[in-house]
Amino acid sequence: MRVITLLTxxxxxxxxxxSMKGVILKICKDVHIVDIxxxxxxxxxxxxxxxxxxxxxxxxxxxxxxxxxxPGVGTERRPIIVRSRNYYFVxxxxxxxxxxxxxxxxxxxxxxEIDKISRSRKISRTFHGRDIFAPAAALLAAGIDVEKIARPxxxxxxxxxxxxxxxxxNMFQAQxxxxxxxxxxxxxxxxEDLEGRPRNIIVKLGPDDKVLNLPFVDAYGMVPPGxxxxxxxxxxxxxxxxxxxxxxxxxxxxxxxxxxxMVEY
Amino acid sequence: MRVITLLTxxxxxxxxxxSMKGVILKICKDVHIVDIxxxxxxxxxxxxxxxxxxxxxxxxxxxxxxxxxxPGVGTERRPIIVRSRNYYFVxxxxxxxxxxxxxxxxxxxxxxEIDKISRSRKISRTFHGRDIFAPAAALLAAGIDVEKIARPxxxxxxxxxxxxxxxxxNMFQAQxxxxxxxxxxxxxxxxEDLEGRPRNIIVKLGPDDKVLNLPFVDAYGMVPPGxxxxxxxxxxxxxxxxxxxxxxxxxxxxxxxxxxxMVEY
Amino acid sequence: MRVITLLTxxxxxxxxxxSMKGVILKICKDVHIVDIxxxxxxxxxxxxxxxxxxxxxxxxxxxxxxxxxxPGVGTERRPIIVRSRNYYFVxxxxxxxxxxxxxxxxxxxxxxEIDKISRSRKISRTFHGRDIFAPAAALLAAGIDVEKIARPxxxxxxxxxxxxxxxxxNMFQAQxxxxxxxxxxxxxxxxEDLEGRPRNIIVKLGPDDKVLNLPFVDAYGMVPPGxxxxxxxxxxxxxxxxxxxxxxxxxxxxxxxxxxxMVEY
Numbered sequence: 173m174r175v176i177t178l179l180t181x182x183x184x185x186x187x188x189x190x191s192m193k194g195v196i197l198k199i200c201k202d203v204h205i206v207d208i209x210x211x212x213x214x215x216x217x218x219x220x221x222x223x224x225x226x227x228x229x230x231x232x233x234x235x236x237x238x239x240x241x242x243p244g245v246g247t248e249r250r251p252i253i254v255r256s257r258n259y260y261f262v263x264x265x266x267x268x269x270x271x272x273x274x275x276x277x278x279x280x281x282x283x284x285e286i287d288k289i290s291r292s293r294k295i296s297r298t299f300h301g302r303d304i305f306a307p308a309a310a311l312l313a314a315g316i317d318v319e320k321i322a323r324p325x326x327x328x329x330x331x332x333x334x335x336x337x338x339x340x341x342n343m344f345q346a347q348x349x350x351x352x353x354x355x356x357x358x359x360x361x362x363x364e365d366l367e368g369r370p371r372n373i374i375v376k377l378g379p380d381d382k383v384l385n386l387p388f389v390d391a392y393g394m395v396p397p398g399x400x401x402x403x404x405x406x407x408x409x410x411x412x413x414x415x416x417x418x419x420x421x422x423x424x425x426x427x428x429x430x431x432x433x434m435v436e437y
Numbered sequence: 438m439r440v441i442t443l444l445t446x447x448x449x450x451x452x453x454x455x456s457m458k459g460v461i462l463k464i465c466k467d468v469h470i471v472d473i474x475x476x477x478x479x480x481x482x483x484x485x486x487x488x489x490x491x492x493x494x495x496x497x498x499x500x501x502x503x504x505x506x507x508p509g510v511g512t513e514r515r516p517i518i519v520r521s522r523n524y525y526f527v528x529x530x531x532x533x534x535x536x537x538x539x540x541x542x543x544x545x546x547x548x549x550e551i552d553k554i555s556r557s558r559k560i561s562r563t564f565h566g567r568d569i570f571a572p573a574a575a576l577l578a579a580g581i582d583v584e585k586i587a588r589p590x591x592x593x594x595x596x597x598x599x600x601x602x603x604x605x606x607n608m609f610q611a612q613x614x615x616x617x618x619x620x621x622x623x624x625x626x627x628x629e630d631l632e633g634r635p636r637n638i639i640v641k642l643g644p645d646d647k648v649l650n651l652p653f654v655d656a657y658g659m660v661p662p663g664x665x666x667x668x669x670x671x672x673x674x675x676x677x678x679x680x681x682x683x684x685x686x687x688x689x690x691x692x693x694x695x696x697x698x699m700v701e702y
Numbered sequence: 703m704r705v706i707t708l709l710t711x712x713x714x715x716x717x718x719x720x721s722m723k724g725v726i727l728k729i730c731k732d733v734h735i736v737d738i739x740x741x742x743x744x745x746x747x748x749x750x751x752x753x754x755x756x757x758x759x760x761x762x763x764x765x766x767x768x769x770x771x772x773p774g775v776g777t778e779r780r781p782i783i784v785r786s787r788n789y790y791f792v793x794x795x796x797x798x799x800x801x802x803x804x805x806x807x808x809x810x811x812x813x814x815e816i817d818k819i820s821r822s823r824k825i826s827r828t829f830h831g832r833d834i835f836a837p838a839a840a841l842l843a844a845g846i847d848v849e850k851i852a853r854p855x856x857x858x859x860x861x862x863x864x865x866x867x868x869x870x871x872n873m874f875q876a877q878x879x880x881x882x883x884x885x886x887x888x889x890x891x892x893x894e895d896l897e898g899r900p901r902n903i904i905v906k907l908g909p910d911d912k913v914l915n916l917p918f919v920d921a922y923g924m925v926p927p928g929x930x931x932x933x934x935x936x937x938x939x940x941x942x943x944x945x946x947x948x949x950x951x952x953x954x955x956x957x958x959x960x961x962x963x964m965v966e967y
Contacts (some may be wrong), residue, residue, distance in 0.1 A: 173731050177720065183618035184449075184714075185476035187492035190442065193471050194495030201438050201469070201497065204731070206723050211715035214619050215681055226717035230724030230832070232731065243681060246656025297656045299671030302495070353713035354744050391776025391827045406829030416745055416773060448883035449714075450741035452757035455707065458736050459760030466703050466734070466762065479884055480946055508946060511921025562921045564936030567760070 174200075174313040175235040179208035179224055180301060181215060182240065188299070192240075192306040199310035206231075215243040219427075221268045222333045222350060226407055228259060228272040237272070238309040239263035246297035249329075251284040251304050253312070253322050260318070262309045264300070267331025282322030284308050289321050337361050337433075344433040348425055349409070355418030357425050361410040361433060368437055373402035375412060376432040378423045386412065439465075439578040440500040444473035444489055445566060446480060447505065453564070457505075457571040464575035471496075480508040484692075485533045487598045487615055491672055493524060493537040502537070503574040504528035511562035514594075516549040516569050518577070518587050525583070527574045529565070532596025547587030549573050554586050602626050602698075609698040613690055614674070620683030622690050626675040626698060633702055638667035640677060641697040643688045651677065704730075704843040705765040709738035709754055710831060711745060712770065718829070722770075722836040729840035736761075745773040749957075750798045752863045752880055756937055758789060758802040767802070768839040769793035776827035779859075781814040781834050783842070783852050790848070792839045794830070797861025812852035814838050819851050867891050867963075874963040878955055879939070885948030887955050891940040891963060898967055903932035905942060906962040908953045916942065 176196060182188035193205055208227060212220045220241035228237055242249075242264040254261040254269050256276035261269040265283075286295060286304060289311060295303045311321055337346040337360050344365070350358040370388040377384070386402040387395060395401045397416035405411040410433070413419050420426075441461060447453035454475055461470060473492060477485045485506035493502055507514075507529040519526040519534050521541035526534040530548075551560060554572045561568050576586055602625050603610040609630070615623040635653040642649070651667040652660060660666045662681040670676040675698070678684050685691075706726060712718035719740055726735060738757060742750045750771035758767050772779075772794040784791040784799050786806035791799040795813075816825060816834060819841060825833045841851055867876040867890050874895070880888040900918040907914070916932040917925060925931045927946035935941040940963070943949050950956075 175727055175731075177724075184472075185474055186617045187473070187488045188617075190471060190473040191492040191495045194442075194492060194497070194500075197440055197469060197471070198495065198497045201440075204727060204735075205469075205471075206720060206727070206735075207714075208717070208720040209715055223717045227721040227724060230721045230728065232724070232728045235724075244658045247658040249658075296671035298668065298676075302671065352716045352718075393774045393777040393779075403828065406826035406832065411828075449737075450739055451882045452738070452753045453882075455736060455738040456757040456760045459707075459757060459762070459765075462705055462734060462736070463760065463762045466705075470734075470736075509923045512923040514923075561936035563933065563941075567936065 173202055173204060175204045175206060175231055176309050176313055177206045177208050177231060177235060177237045178210070179212070179220060179237065180210045180240040181212040181220065182210050182301070184210050188301065191302045195302055195306040196310040196313070199307060200314040203310070203313045212241050215241065217241050217243070217266055217268045217331060218333050221271045221331055224268070224272040225275060225333065229276065231259070233258045234260070236260040236262060236309045236312050237269075238305055239268050240301035240305055241268050242266065242300065245300050250325075251286070251300060251308070252325070252328060253282040253284060253308060253318055255279045255282070255318060260312055262305050262312070265329050267329040270328070270330050271333050281325055281328045282318055283325045284322045334360050337365065339365070342435045342437070344435070346431045346433045348427050348429040348431060351420045351425070351427055355414070355420040355422070356405070357412040357420050358405065358407070358409045359412065359431060359433060363404045363408045363410075366410070366435060370402070370435045370437055372436040373410070373412075374434040374436065377425055377429065382423060384423075438467055438469060440469045440471060440496055441574050441578055442471045442473050442496060442500060442502045443475070444477070444485060444502065445475045445505040446477040446485065447475050447566070449475050453566065456564075456567045460567055460571040461575040461578070464572060465579040468575070468578045477506050480506065482506050482508070482531055482533045482596060483598050486536045486596055489533070490537040490540060490598065494541065496524070498523045499525070501525040501527060501574045501577050502534075503570055504533050505566035505570055506533050507531065507565065510565050515590075516551070516565060516573070517590070517593060518547040518549060518573060518583055520544045520547070520583060525577055527570050527577070530594050532594040535593070535595050536598050546590055546593045547583055548590045549587045599625050602630065604630070607700045607702070609700070611696045611698045613692050613694040613696060616685045616690070616692055620679070620685040620687070621670070622677040622685050623670065623672070623674045624677065624696060624698060628669045628673045628675075631675070631700060635667075635700045635702055637701040638675070638677075639699040639701065642690055642694065647688060649688075703732055703734060705734045705736060705761055706839050706843055707736045707738050707761060707765060707767045708740070709742070709750060709767065710740045710770040711742040711750065712740045712831070714740050718831065721829075721832045725832055725836040726840040726843070729837060730844040733840070733843045742771050745771065747771050747773070747796055747798045747861060748863050751801045751861055754798070755802040755805060755863065759806065761789070763788045764790070766790040766792060766839045766842050767799075768835055769798050770831035770835055771798050772796065772830065775830050780855075781816070781830060781838070782855070782858060783812040783814060783838060783848055785809045785812070785848060790842055792835050792842070795859050797859040800858070800860050801863050811855055811858045812848055813855045814852045864890050867895065869895070872965045872967070874965070876961045876963045878957050878959040878961060881950045881955070881957055885944070885950040885952070886935070887942040887950050888935065888937070888939045889942065889961060889963060893934045893938045893940075896940070896965060900932070900965045900967055902966040903940070903942075904964040904966065907955055907959065912953060914953070
């Protein structure tokens, strides 16, 4: 029983996602379909790439990750399949698949040959998720060889979703790379950028360059409710948070904001 | 392995949808349960019918489409099963099932006999999704004959979700039939209502009768970001859109708004 | 084929829930994963407990209910498994599992032994849903004996989510225990607290102690659209509602508000 994951910016209020699932099940019934999320902000390739990168690796070997964040649908951008060491990635050639696939190790990139996946059906110009990507993923899940439906290509679009922070001593010019539903603010500073365990994190942020001095702790519950903190989160990033609160709203922080971070050991 | 789809106005924050899924799995474990959507606006039969119509046909033959948009729950409205050429539809007799079932071709309509699906359990007056419709769908999925749990009826509620536009030459008195999460505005003008490929679409819309002249293109990405356009969408309707934008918010367009559309060839 | 349900406050826009599903499927593929909800308000243990209590029992015997509403993640609070008469419950020892498990009948409570479920992987301090609870649930689904991964304990956190109303004759000092997506207001008065069928429900509620006289009916559709009503809902509680409307918004009622309810027979 193979696994196909779905990651889109389609939301869950329309007929888009279930249409894709129907198409998949028509081709291959012996499959687990798992939603990653459909709440990627419309056309936000960067966020789709980052979410995929954060969770692709927890799925079983040979899982097919199907991603449709696709502002270029119907234009010249190509539909592709990326074979990495342990997974398949199916989606548009706009960079959204690449950070995850590169993290796993890209083996080969293919362009989907549309005439080989849907001889009979009409292909719309606006919904390749249903008409091209879902059939391609389902055919892979059914065990068809990738080279039967796609041809190897050499070039593809790349995307960089996490830039490295710039560092001067214990001071980082950093960036907000992600804000989760709890309002936790992920910086692009990784655990391995630190020199041992910090005592405090001093950060300058927000529209009016507010300066905060945050205790560095192991878990949210280590400070009283409503207090701010910094920690290394489950993805290995330095995170700014408020226990039982929403740090990003409290300080009006947005994704891609710049931060100055000073680490006190 | 049979497929049951779920389409409701229950949202996903309460215990309603999982209660239905639990009931289904208790009766029939060998089933794929697929959410169509649960975000139909409360009691909006028309929108439920339209979403069902747009995606029912992509599912495998003999899929059971279970729909609960049911403002009349607990009153005299009947619980029904519609057998169409390729599918079963289970839900209230309020018209929500009919546009999809008619599109597929209705074979027979049945009233569910409540005493035959739940001898033992108490039937609530407010949650037939859990107490009547889910067991009925699960029994069908388990292979029980529809006539064992329902009796044929001759009359049922109809609903018209898409009215035909009125046409004078190249001018249409049209209507907004759907607005998707991207803010794309679906008119009730179909591809086959056009006489060849338009050059431009001139449209009068919104609360202050704004007039727009939109290029007719094949795909969103054919105009620069922020620009408006018209195209034939994946469901075959003339759609008004903004590339990388939300057309419906930009021009304050609502579902069921009237439109004047002039097609320039 | 076993069933694992997921109930969290993680929302559906991030990588949290799919990471847990991936971990589960890596350990045990022969499983139905069913979302209860992920829209529990952040850290709201009471609401998570109540939703679990309302739907756990509709699932097949031996379903594993996995719950992550876990403000104490990474602190001293213990990860536990509760074996009840018909189900397993997996989650933090903060009371969230207990009302459902007690309703079913608790057989034994266990503390998960972390070193026995993930010898190799690093355990984060902020995402035990992925690193502890999901593997534990998947191992149970795969048929491993609970005592292989957890040891019996005697004490655990309790929580009371529904307090009994105080009663004087036909007058109740009651409480709002739940408000659903439709704005229906659930009181803590149960059907068995009533002495036969009421004629009217007089209720004092909201920020300015508004007094309403509501007809007691069987179903929403028994009053005209826009009219208020009271009924016994599908969970057996006295509920205040507006047909085709949102009672809670109309009268500005919040969860845990106090109510004075007078029953007229």
